Amino acid sequence: MKNLNLLVIAISVISMLQSCKDMGAATMKKTLNEFDYKMIKDNEGPLAKEGDYVYFRYTVKSKDSIVFTSMQQVPMIKFKLPKQVKIEQKNAMPISDVIYAMSKGDSAIVYQKLDAATKASIGLPNAEELTFEVYLDDIKDEAAYNLDKEAETKMAQAKAEAAQAQMPALIEKVKMNLADYKSGKAKLQKTNSGIKYIIHEEGTGAQAEAGKTVSVNYYGALISNGERFDDSFSRGEEFSFPLGAGQVIKGWDEGIALMKEGSKATFFIPYQLAYGEAGSPPVIPTKADLMFYVEMNKVK
Numbered sequence: 001m002k003n004l005n006l007l008v009i010a011i012s013v014i015s016m017l018q019s020c021k022d023m024g025a026a027t028m029k030k031t032l033n034e035f036d037y038k039m040i041k042d043n044e045g046p047l048a049k050e051g052d053y054v055y056f057r058y059t060v061k062s063k064d065s066i067v068f069t070s071m072q073q074v075p076m077i078k079f080k081l082p083k084q085v086k087i088e089q090k091n092a093m094p095i096s097d098v099i100y101a102m103s104k105g106d107s108a109i110v111y112q113k114l115d116a117a118t119k120a121s122i123g124l125p126n127a128e129e130l131t132f133e134v135y136l137d138d139i140k141d142e143a144a145y146n147l148d149k150e151a152e153t154k155m156a157q158a159k160a161e162a163a164q165a166q167m168p169a170l171i172e173k174v175k176m177n178l179a180d181y182k183s184g185k186a187k188l189q190k191t192n193s194g195i196k197y198i199i200h201e202e203g204t205g206a207q208a209e210a211g212k213t214v215s216v217n218y219y220g221a222l223i224s225n226g227e228r229f230d231d232s233f234s235r236g237e238e239f240s241f242p243l244g245a246g247q248v249i250k251g252w253d254e255g256i257a258l259m260k261e262g263s264k265a266t267f268f269i270p271y272q273l274a275y276g277e278a279g280s281p282p283v284i285p286t287k288a289d290l291m292f293y294v295e296m297n298k299v300k
Contacts, residue, residue, distance in 0.1 A: 033092035037110035045103035053145040055138040160236020205261025210244025
């Protein structure tokens, strides 16, 4: 019984010490330019400094609503830290400001009070404050960063070569799909808005939906004559965008949402859901109905 009591006391002491540590880690502090911040995860190690390449991600929130996340655009931001200087807060950046207080593997929340001009510029008239959740994944010197960049370049080149190698077969597939569409042989599905489509392969991954970022390869052609106007395969670089955010034509926001990760499909999009009556000269003429062959590579 005595040993049991000692064990209970020991556990209680450890819990209290851990609680104190957690409370200390969450203590509110100020950056050089007077932004309030607190550490969520605070590792031992050297702090990021001028000249370091920092690898980080961040999410912006207004109260509990996500306004933006950097992962919508790139998996990881890689940035060379400039010299830290004291400037007017309205000209300072809360994210870079707090990174100087972080070491590898740390995470922090930094707060930015909003004035009327800033509220108007970001389209959040009722927001009083933004919170930035910052995750510092790595810190590297210039030599290590250059090695990473070289490896990424080689990987991108390999992907580009693989994508470009598909072009001859892809062009034939697009021609066949368009011919079947025009002859009435294609087994089409149709949305209420007028998009016609064929699912060539049904993926087994995550469903694309508004608010998620999708990465696709595509081939676009005019339905009238089959002429290609754009594609990602020949560039060897897939196209990523946040679905449902109005960054692409309406037919894409609606059509891509029908796909799962791993799917392959062809969409026949009426001009009203593409570039409208005006088109997009000189590449896309007026009232142009478009077809897109799309491969869904990633949904996140």
